[in-house]
Amino acid sequence: MDNQAEVRAFLTSRRAKITPEQAGLPAGPRRRVPGLRRSEVAALADMSVEYYAKLERGNLAGASPAVLEAVARALRLDDAERSHLLRLAQAADGSDALARPRRRATRRWRPHPSLQWTLDAVTEGPAFVRNGRMDLLAVNRLARAFYADVYADPHNQENLARFTFLSPDARRFYPDWDQAADISVAILRTEAGRDPHDKDLHDLVGELSTRSDAFRTRWGAHDVRHHGTGFKRYHHAAVGALTLAYEGLEMAAEPGLTLTIYTAEPDSPSEEGLRLLASWAATLRTPSPAPHTGD
Secondary structure (H helix, E strand, O other), X not given: OOHHHXXXXXXXXXXXXXXXXXXOOOOXXXXXOOOOOHHHHHHHHOOOHHHHHHXXXXXXXXXXXXXXXXXXXXXXXXXXXHHHHHHHHHHHHOOOOOOOOOOOOOOOOOOOHHHHXXXXXXXXXXXXXXXXXXXXXXXXHHHHHHOHHHHHOXXXXXXXXXXXXXXXXXXXXXXXXXHHHHHHHHHHHHHHXXXXXXXXXXXXXXXXXXXXXXXXXXXOOOOOOOOOXXXXXXXXXXXXXXXXXXXXXXXXXXXXXXXXXXXXXXXXXXXXXXXXXXXXHOOOOOOOOOOOOOO
């Protein structure tokens, strides 16, 4: 992805979200831009208008950590947005080149047997590993049953973003579909900042942008997020409504991969729903995990 274009769109979109009142500035008459003017951001960041304009044009190469932090404060970036800005700056400098893992395009990543054993040891909730493109890479039995709609259609390619935007079952599975769609795009946008050279991600974004107006609109918003913990509502075709808590854990041994576990509140209808899901999962034929073959 074009780093300068990404920087320009990201900073412009963040500036447009902040009103003068939020920044403690007078609104004044005849404002022609949503949010702050470049001159106002520059003043808040204590730098010249010319220098901030250069940054917003996409020229982050050479910007110091202090300058980036000043911009982040002026634009009121949250932790995910601040991290995204730093990654964009690293990409502009080329300083992320050595940190990026070498890719082996000929082999798909497979879970090491010990990871699959760990997932299979989680018996009371769905547990799975995904990458930043939202591919389901490894699952326990409950997760395979939970995402039965995803696995049922080969066009989804075991990818949660494709399912969310292209499957007719997604709006039933996600009662809060708009929220699920926002989260999916923010995860993909965050991954684009983490690894801007990922061809598979480029292809996925291109496919979804072409086939889904809802995706294309959200992608253009340049929103990012850390997706670590919270609650979500689902409606599973076999067991009905579920409200589940989730915890996402970054895998130290596999940078870029996330282990997620869903649980239900004790003694709740959703806990009973997970028990029913486990019974239903026991009737499904689950293939044995493939051996570990590298990246």
